[in-house]
Amino acid sequence: MDGGNQEEVKRDQLFDLLKPAAGITGNNVETAAAELNLPNPGAAVDKTHYCGLLQSSHAGIRVKLAGWVGRRRDHGGLIFIDLRDRSGVMQLVFDQRLGVELFKEAESLRSEFVIAVEGEVVRRTDENINPSLPTGTIELYVDSMKVLNKSKTPPFYIEDDLNVDENLRLRYRYLDLRRPEMLKRLQLRHRAVKIVRDYMDKYDFLEVETPLLTRSTPEGARDFLVPSRMHDGSFYALPQSPQLFKQLLMVSGIERYFQIARCFRDEDLRADRQPEFTQIDIETSFFGSENLYSLLEGLMAQLWKELHGIELKMPFMRMPYKEAMNRFGSDKPDLRFGMELIDIGDLAAKSNFKVFKTALESGGSVKSLRVAGGSIMSRKDLDDLTLFARQLGARGLAWTFIEEEGWRSPISKFFDQELLADITARMEAQPGDVLLFVADRWETTCQVLGHLRNRLAPKETDPEPHFLWVVDFPLFHYDEEEKRYDSDHHPFTAPRVEDLPMLESDPLAVRAQAYDLVLNGVELGGGSTRIHDSATQARIFKLLGLTEDETKEKFGFLLEALSYGAPPHGGLALGLDRLIALLSGDESIRQVMSFPKTAAASCLMTGAPASVDEKQLDELKIHIKDKEEE
């Protein structure tokens, strides 16, 4: 293995070459060394430095650079080229007086050509310094160049602040990723994942991989299925999460597990939902939820400190689900601004407004949201809000302008003056404000006003990140469509011990030992203490309407495992993509994924999903139904 050692020495030498003059962080040096693509002795593609890491201290030394041609400024006898590589940009200078042959070649350079150049780094004269460029104090006088590859004219500009159809960006994602701001996102993601791994390792967590080809289980999202060639008519499913495996690893005695895990769910997409996504998946034994809170808070603090230099305030706030719904109309409230929902049920009951009264009589709620300065809204704006409320399931939206003289509203006639004054007082409404009212089932009332609250949020909100734990979720909700109880979290979530007696008598009142981590109105993830005895687990399955046979067939292995000395355990999973998007300030997780899919779940670059050869289908014994057969 002598050769290997020699290569290593060579690697280190080049590694050192970068280090002293560049004065860059360890992290950059590591990535720089990786980029050198060694060993590759004598090849034209060798580069000695990164474009963006050169500084005035390099002036006077000879360097070899390689990268892509960015902007070209041709002055006739003098050509400037912005050479771009992973690190940034360096200005190349081609001077006609320094060689006609080379200059001719430089004239033929076009956008996105790949070139290797060699020359001397020169300090710019004072009047030629470009303060908006990190390397703006120097430039490279090129005396030799090799065009390594030409390029067609790219379909869009390779530059930041791009305003181009997302269609194009996705179709040419490899070009989109050449843009510095996209590269930065990939780098941010890399650094975040590294921080997570280091942090988890520090606390003794073991990263264990789990299968991607597994079995379909009922409950939850639609599975992506993979047909089995060796078993006619049988299918694997891609995991919606490693949930069952990580619990089984607890039975195995791993005690502290984590994984950066790819997950798959065949459901409709959103800005923050892709069919395949990544979770930071964690499971622990003998490690109570208080420890988990603390662990996760420490992890978030580490991320924000290292990536943004921000010290998070700990511990994070905790808020019961009921309170979050009542005050903010959401189980993932955005606490960067106020605008809390206020219950006016007792006052509404005294009115003659039938809509309010019927809602209250059937056990519902009447709540109001104050929009400060909302009087700038037009009648059409309010109509739009009403439509929005209807789409969210409300029967309507009542509103009033607050003026010096009092209410201006279609519903004021149903209230006497005293009542109007009482409501105005409770809402702390000022002239110029608008009050919005929803009367409906408690949940609908909260949700609709919660959406309105987010939609009407002030433009300026608290810049500090607002983390919180939402706790005390109900264990079940009632599924109207399926006419049965359904797990709010997942069926392995442990009920609160004191609520166990009402499991069968009043399932909806049972609280779960479950919690969500929320940041700025985004659900980052959630977790729970799990059921670790097979008897309780069987009770839950039964409540969910699974027959004993089904339970045995689909979850037999879990119940069996739980009967072999399963430790008390629990854990949680965080959406990595959402976390990175929050760290990078992006609205959509597509921005922080290398090759994302469209809202219709297709990849515009590869064309996936696509039809396959008849032969492949034959092997799998799969027959595609005609339209008529359906």
Add this chain to the structure above:
RNA sequence: GGAGCUGUGGUGUAGUUGGUUAACAUAUCGGCCUGUCAAGCCGAAGACCGCGGGUUCGAGUCCCGUCAGCUCCGCCA
């Protein structure tokens, strides 16, 4: 499954109540130019307006359908 927004040279946009040669910027190509860094100046080429149908003497513009992208509801344990 439903709703909304968008679709015009390579790219980003404009296009008045339907009216003849679809405008601008930028990129591209050619020419000039030795200190630019969104280089500048001169010139050229380039779109039958996502696709299909309809109304009309006449459609980028109006109507219907369809496709694609985005956002939201349902859905996502």
